[in-house]
Amino acid sequence: MEPVRPAFVPDPSLSREAMEALQDEIATAAVFDDDLTFDPGDVTVDRDGDQRSLVDAEPPVIAGVDQAFLGDDRAVSAAVALRAGEVIDEATAVAETEIPYIPGLLSFREGNAVLAALQSLSVTPDLTVIDGSGRIHFRQAGLATHVGVTLDRPTVGVAKNLLCGTPREPLPDRLPEGARIAIKSDADVTAPDGTVIGYAYQSRQYDRGSTSINPLYVSPGHRISAETAVDVVERTCDGYKLPEPTRLADALADKAKADFE
Template identity: 60%
Template sequence: MTMQPVRPEFAPDPALDRAEMESLQREIAETATFADDLSVDPLDPHTLVAGVDQGFSDGTATSAIVVTRGGNVVERVHARVDTEIPYIPGLLSFREGGAILAALDELSTDPDVFMFDGSGRIHFREAGLATHIGVMLDAPALGVAKNLLCGQPRESLDEPLPEGTRVPIEADGEVTAPDGTVIGHAVQSRQYDSGNRYINPLYVSPGHRLSAETAADIAEHCCDGYKLPEPTRLADAHAADVSRK
């Protein structure tokens, strides 16, 4: 593996009980940096962005990582690992982490930024999948989720948003961050012109070494005519393809 875990003590262990998992997440959140700390311009076309997504079939998790540079695929890898626990909201990293670490072991490139299909700071304990793995690798990471796990949008999301709109997601009583802290954004990456149908926003949050604003910039920059950013869209397709086979 190109990127060895800097904090292996944070490896997601599905054998922990729920209280132990939540305690570990709080420790991870305290270690995380939710501010920009990058050695590259994340919007530069030469930046290596790794999309990470999972597929599930017959009790097995398939983690796919697709590394892109300027919209072009540089590397595709995957790994399959048996799942040991069911899906539990807020504890996704303990179900998917083993497969992700196994897929990381297959990487030969050294990504500048990791983009996860899941949450980062938009999480009850500020330690979603992107934060958990990002802190463990000490790598810039962001989460791009399709649904809002927690937090309060600053404006109503009940009506379709115009393309390009961003609505801050603030911490509330469900989140360990102080009330009103911006923990991510609802990002309207694409929208139909017709009023008969609409596209829901993405929920983008920093995982580690990124600010909420920069995480949204990266996600929006990586969209190429689709709702999902290309790195995670391609990783999703690769995971699905491997799972089918």
């Protein structure tokens, strides 16, 4: 996968103002509606499930991407590609981070490692799930959107914390498993007020007790809607909190980090 829009490849040498201006351009180029080459209903990580559509199409390839860090100056990105729950390829890449973590500018710190890992795959994913935000971002251009628009491939962002936006209703201390609460844009987001930019999604919850599992924050990256993005994440969680593609990528990133250390 080579960048379709090379002008959007993250350049950490830019000034903060230039980075934010580029994010505005990326958000303008992003498509937050479904433009997929597969039926989202065919997405699963169940190896024993019926993976064939009525036209006997190949199941979609779903990739997961996650990062680990070697000190403060290198990011290790891991990409794992699955078809019908089976790992069919995986790759890792290391890139200099060059800039510190700045809220809203994560893609300029980690994006080149992500792109390098995805480009090292021997298959082209039909959809990539990235550990990070997509449209839930101040300028609607989080890591998943930046990568998706650069490659012009469908992407979803799955974050563990809410960067911006306002839940449509207050999030309870213990959200039941399977619950979804829309995240709307507000004054901190460039989208029109009230736009649904993603969802808080409770992928897993303990059956009882006072300890609670926090929800995931799912948002469209590129060429997918907010509603379909959370549908896909739900279909790939497989009993874990994280979607299986990013859960496996997280483990691979940790292994790669240990190999590099």
